[in-house]
Amino acid sequence: MVRTALTNMLGIEAPLVGFNRSPAVVAEVSNAGGFGVLGASTFTPAELDAALSWIEEQVGGRPYGVDVLVPGHTAQSDPADLIASLRAQIPQGHRDFVEGLLERYGIPELPAGTPTVATDEIASALATGGGGVEALLDVAFSHRISLVANALGPPPPELVSRAKAAGVPVAGLVGQGKHVANQLEAGVDVLIAQGTEAGGHTGTVATMVLTPEVIELAGSVPVLAAGGIASGPQMAAALALGAAGVWCGSVWLSSTEEVTGEAVKRKYLEATSADTVRSPTRTGKPARQLRTAWHDEWDTLGAPSPLPMPLQPMLVQDAWNRIDAAADAGNEDARALESFFIGQVVGGFRRLRPTAEITREIIADCEARLHELARLTATPGEP
Amino acid sequence: MVRTALTNMLGIEAPLVGFNRSPAVVAEVSNAGGFGVLGASTFTPAELDAALSWIEEQVGGRPYGVDVLVPGHTAQSDPADLIASLRAQIPQGHRDFVEGLLERYGIPELPAGTPTVATDEIASALATGGGGVEALLDVAFSHRISLVANALGPPPPELVSRAKAAGVPVAGLVGQGKHVANQLEAGVDVLIAQGTEAGGHTGTVATMVLTPEVIELAGSVPVLAAGGIASGPQMAAALALGAAGVWCGSVWLSSTEEVTGEAVKRKYLEATSADTVRSPTRTGKPARQLRTAWHDEWDTLGAPSPLPMPLQPMLVQDAWNRIDAAADAGNEDARALESFFIGQVVGGFRRLRPTAEITREIIADCEARLHELARLTATPGEP
Incomplete structure (x- = not known):
């Protein structure tokens, strides 16, 4: 039991968010006391609907979230024309x-x-939202999600207004202090400060420096630390920096449930x-x-x-x-x-383990470390 | 008062090491409850002797240390010949x-x-130890130093044996897990895990990832975290990662005593x-x-x-x-x-402040954060 602004907001036992594209990982994180978020950037609306229905069957009443890719600006051209024009470049x-x-x-x-x-779908999604953005949001908000995050840049107004209407908090990701103001203006309820050590798209500033910088700029908005966090001591360090919790991505690539290929x-x-x-x-x-x-x-x-x-x-x-x-x-x-996105925590991977085991170990080790830290400042004779 | 293996080893109040080339910064860090280490890589033996004598006058009986540049292998050629040969390249x-x-x-x-x-002196020191290594060590060990660190690579046997004979612990710096074994074999008593966010020569792995990795490899040797640490919350985060203390370099560049030019x-x-x-x-x-x-x-x-x-x-x-x-x-x-070495913590510099004020604030804020962290896991009703 670790209580922060995030555990209060989401009604979870420990402030550990697990971000992954595998529905099974998402469900297991939520079931183990954390909060699973499905990375659905490459999902079609039908795939997303199936995945969220399946997750809800697994987690009973426990909360979970979804991460979509909604570009801030959308082109109006026909997707087929657009793809042809991009290919020509x-x-x-x-x-x-x-x-x-x-x-x-x-x-x-x-x-x-x-x-x-599918290459064309990726390109289309990146360039325009693929025409499927509205359909994706329809699917997401037809399920009982407890958080919606936007993968790249500040969330556009249509996402924020739908989330507010549904009472769902919105999370936004930043890799530099100067991006905080835009996210706050867009109306995010949670900020994720992602350090350079994270897997995937990332800036140059390390979590140790970025997290307190974002916290100072965020005012009362809770900040999660991301990048370099795959263990209890690292989660405790993020809390020491002032984070309301951690956003873990790479560590699930060491789980048995994750869908990435065996060679990677x-x-x-x-x-x-x-x-x-x-x-x-x-x-x-x-x-x-x-x-x-x-x-x-x-x-x-x-x-x-x-x-x-x-x-x-x-x-x-x-x-x-x-x-x-x-x-x-x-x-x-x-x-x-062969390669794929991964953060620097990959150096700590020893074997593939069940997601639930990874989740419970991070939370338990974090709690244990917090108790140990309290003893560093105890005066002699105290417990 | 924060007690760790480092405070026990060095007899200091808080596990904060301040590394700088300005004798005044070193003295002020030690006087404020931390442990100052003079970065003497570019000092001549006479300069080092004067600096250490001056520091000892300032700190009374308080402990301090010195960081020298002793290459693992030394060339035997005449320095003038060597410099001419290097210039020709x-x-x-x-x-x-x-x-x-x-x-x-x-x-x-x-x-x-x-x-x-002096360009030639730098080149000579980097290539050979400049012939002055032994003289530098003579000076260092004629003073009552409490720690000796080697700036680049594992400390050579002559440094380690002199330090052991004098009862002075030796510190070594690593930027990758694979460098730990060489340092332990060389006989270091303290390891400094320096993350990529640090100023000066640094690797690619961030402090959040490197510190626990080095701790796992270091066995019973205490590990200090370096890189990204310039505040109490960051010091608390390093302790949460399992570090026995922190090694701060860049933060002193925001001090009034530091000798770097005003334009920088x-x-x-x-x-x-x-x-x-x-x-x-x-x-x-x-x-x-x-x-x-x-x-x-x-x-x-x-x-x-x-x-x-x-x-x-x-x-x-x-x-x-x-x-x-x-x-x-x-x-x-x-x-x-205009430029100079600096870590990513530079983003937090607001104004130049006295070294003593910076030191005391980091230590006090670290203690306060450790107390706050203890409350995150307290059950309701407990203090």
């Missing part, structure tokens, strides 16, 4: 580089029927904390990921510069679909390239 | 780039008699936490510093790649002597280039 030299890389590593075409991440998870278990890199080669924006031969190739003299978002993911997503499939099928060269 | 294109940069910014030659950092300190007060960069353009190894026009110039297409240590400092130190002097004299273009 990708230089042939970039296509040749990626194709040549796949050839040199002997990465085969995808076997027919392989499930993949095996590389995570072997990695050290120094084996990640903040690179724009996957999404067009700097995102922390496991450093592999993929990044060496993009660092080679003569390699093209990564394109901006959303062109870079349109350029490379098909390549990643092929690399992932080949790596999971045992292709050694594909395993050398 | 600097390409003319690099010299032209630096000279052109100074011309474009209108940086004048140094006025006669300006005190400067003014830029620090205006900087945000996102305004630093880990760059090899000053020393030849990645070191965190204030990002300025200097770094833009080295990032320009066509600029040369920085040289390795010790060639890069030999190439640029005279330029920095000129830039520093011109900036302090009010030259605006020099102020645009």
Whole structure:
């Protein structure tokens, strides 16, 4: 039992938020006393509806949340036209580089029927909200979510007004102090201060520095610390910085329930904390990921510069679909390239464990550390 | 009063180490209940003797320490020959780039008699220990130091054996988990885990991740956290991570006693936490510093790649002597280039304050935060 402004707001036992794209992880975090948030950026409305219904069956009455990708500005053009226009902006030299890389590593075409991440949907979602934003929000608010977060930038007015009407708090993520004002103006109820050590899109300022800076700027809005937090001592450190709780992402990649492919998870278990890199080669924006031969190739003299978002993911997503499939099928060269988003906490991964075990251990170890800390200042003779 | 393995080892009131090159800062930190460590990498034996004598007059019986630069391997060649040979390795294109940069910014030659950092001495010290290592150690151990730290890499046997004979604990600094074993084998009594957010030479792993990783590898050797620590909450967070104390460097650059030039300190007060960069353009190894026009110039297409240590400092130190002097004299273009080592905590600098005030505030705020944390886990009704 650790009580903060977040546990009061969400009605949870401990201020640990678990963010993941696997519904099973979300449900297990909530069931173990934390608060699961489904990362639904790449979900269709139908997929989101199925996932949230399933989560609700698992968690009984326990609260959970959802994270969607709603761009602040939406284009009005036809999605098919837009995708064609974006595709035309990708230089042939970039296509040749990626194709040549796949050839040199002997990465085969995808076997027919392989499930993949759909490139056009990603591009469309990133550029316009894909026309599906309203439908996604319809689905989200038709379920009994207790928090809605927006993955990139301040939440747009339509998201905030729907959330306020439904009595659902809105969370926004910042990587620099200067982004706090926009989030507060947009009307967020919770801020997530994400340090550079986090996986995925991240800035350059570390959690130790960013968290107190955001807290000072946030006024009465509770701040969660994100980045570098995968253990009880790290959760206690975040609370010591003044955070109302922690937002953990990477640690669930070491869980048995997480849906990331086996080849990637095996590389995570072997990695050290120094084996990640903040690179724009996957999404067009700097995102922390496991450093592999993929990044060496993009660092080679003569390699093209990564394109901006959303062109870079349109350029490379098909390549990643092929690399992932080949790596999971045992292709050694594909395993050398294989990578995915992950934070510096990957260095602490020892084996895959059930999400519930990870959650309970972080919370229990945090409580134990808080009790130990109290003894550092006790005068001799006191307990 | 915060008691840890470090306060027991050093006989101090709170586990706060203040590292700085200004004797006045060192004395004030020790007098305010922390432990001052003089960064003496660029000191001659005579300068070190004077500084340590002066510190001892200020602190009465209170303990303090010293940080020297002793390379693990020492060359046997004549220093003058060595410097000439190193100078010959600097390409003319690099010299032209630096000279052109100074011309474009209108940086004048140094006025006669300006005190400067001696380029040859730095190069010599970095490459060989300058022949002065033994003399420096003679001076250090002729004073009543309570800790000796080695600035770069594991301490060499001659340093460790002299320290053991004198009963002085030895501290070693690591930026990656894989460096811990070498430090323990060399015989260090204290480890400093320095995260990427620190000023000066630093790795890529953040304090939040590095500290518990080093603690796990260090066994019974106490670990101090460094990088990102300039306030009581940050000190409490380090203790929550399991550190036996904190090693603070950058925060003293916001003190009135610190000897860094006024032009640099003014830029620090205006900087945000996102305004630093880990760059090899000053020393030849990645070191965190204030990002300025200097770094833009080295990032320009066509600029040369920085040289390795010790060639890069030999190439640029005279330029920095000129830039520093011109900036302090009010030259605006020099102020645009002006930079120095600093960590991400620079974003929290508001005004210059006495070292004693900074020290006392960090310790008092840390204690207060530890008491607040204890209340997060208290059951309702308890105090």
